[in-house]
Amino acid sequence: MLESKSRSWVEIDLDKIRENFKVMDQHIHKKQKVMAVVKADCYGHGDSIVAKILEEEGVDFFAVSSIDEALNLRNADIKGKILILGYTPAEHFHYLHEHNITQCVMSYEFGKSLSDYALSQNIKIEVHIKVDTGMGRIGIPCQDNNYQIDVVKSIYDLDGLSCAGIFSHFSVADTYDRGTDEAYTMHQIELYQKVLEELKAEGIDYGLTHLQNSYGAINYPELDYDYSRIGILLVGNASNDSQKLKHEVTLFPALVWKTNVACVKTVPKGTYIGYGRNYLTEKETKVVTVSCGYADGMNRQASHHHLEVLLHGKRCEIIGNICMDQFMIDASEVDDVHTGDVVTIIGTEGTETIKIDELSRAANTINNESFCLISKRVPRFYK
Known part of the structure; x- marks a missing residue:
């Protein structure tokens, strides 16, 4: 397990890149x-x-x-x-x-x-x-x-x-x-x-x-x-996971993107969340603020499109506008959440997986751009 040295970080599995090369090397004309x-x-x-x-x-x-x-x-x-x-x-x-x-x-x-x-x-x-x-x-x-x-x-x-x-x-x-x-x-x-x-x-x-x-x-x-x-x-991804391929190939996504919980609070029904006052809680809600934003590569265009992240292995929806350095999620169904807990933006926790394609679809773009938007201030750790 790689140790985080930042509020948001990326882990890259180089063995998966090797495997993807071998897959494509075998797939193309000899x-x-x-x-x-x-x-x-x-x-x-x-x-x-x-x-x-x-x-x-x-x-x-x-x-x-x-x-x-x-x-x-x-x-x-x-x-x-x-x-x-x-x-x-x-x-x-x-x-x-x-x-x-x-x-x-x-x-x-x-x-x-x-x-x-x-x-x-x-x-x-x-x-x-x-x-x-x-x-x-x-x-x-x-x-x-x-x-x-x-x-x-x-x-x-x-x-x-x-x-x-x-x-x-x-x-x-x-x-x-x-x-x-x-x-x-x-x-x-x-x-x-x-x-x-x-x-x-x-x-x-x-x-x-x-x-x-x-x-x-x-x-x-x-x-x-x-x-x-x-x-x-x-690196284990196509540009758009929903696009059918003539010839299927099995590729292995190499990148995992994680971040930390910054703040946990419970707010009553009728509370506005985020810039623009365009998200209003419909019930008492556990709002978790996450230490990652559009300056880190979380595309602001993905706001209000039911994009989810993983917290304690459970899917939690992003609520309100994604900010420069932070975004908020509804973690009402997740127990025992504390500052410093790990949130997975891209990757697997338990039985759940969030793919880069989910971020891309929410932001109406392709995976190529979503990867490129992950900024230099997000450190990369290799294994």
Whole structure:
């Protein structure tokens, strides 16, 4: 049992992350390898710690969102390849070659800027080219009505770049069962394949290939590119537990979130609770104030949506608005409650389990965001 050193804390089971990696490594095409996406501090689970154990399991490629995240991995002595999935400002280009970091090129303009810098330093910078097959975010458009294959080819010709790979990104690989989403995903695959075939026909060595994100890896495991980019699944969760999957996989949530009771009091019927006076007790109520709030990551939007937490193994509903540092629960059915007692926000007590998905549904968001909102002031303990 881990000892709390804070008013609210998180416990992360690294063995479960190892197991999730093994599950996904077996699930994807045998030709493929897992590229571990550890951006946003690995969804709040600790990027360098998670990357280290995954490197022990054989992962040789990691993906992050920024140069800061990449350098954090290098400073933690991560040896594998690191791909920055987003933009890097020109003043930070030097870190790329100094620390052997691979940069995404999402436009000719950016690629030319990067190449010009590399030539000025008499070096080459390794890149992966991003093509947009239907996400509409970053990347060179390669869609039916905007097919810029010549721009892709021109990036391979930039002398300062070593183009070591090319990739794209699914937008609706999760909702394969909704309307035309599966057809849309299949067409993204067709467009990506068309790009590869045209580059090959031109004699261009396009390098490593990767298309699947986490849901792409679950629902379309038959694709045989070089890597699958897997992120949130490694920590044992999908984005939305209610979304059906084409292929079921058994994953193990690695994170438990706990906090403490700050105050216990019994109030009469007709007592207002919290900011805004928008919760009024309908009976005599044991109100327990909990030492966690939206500054810790408890999404304020989850207020008034019957979200529950566990106290002494019993479910207790959050009442009133979630505050910055605290929230209140109705613990009328729980006996012998005292200041300092442990409250479980995410995790299991006895026969009851609260999943991150319950918080996400109450806040009308996805698990990815709920994890990322758990703030830095909540310490992480590893076991």
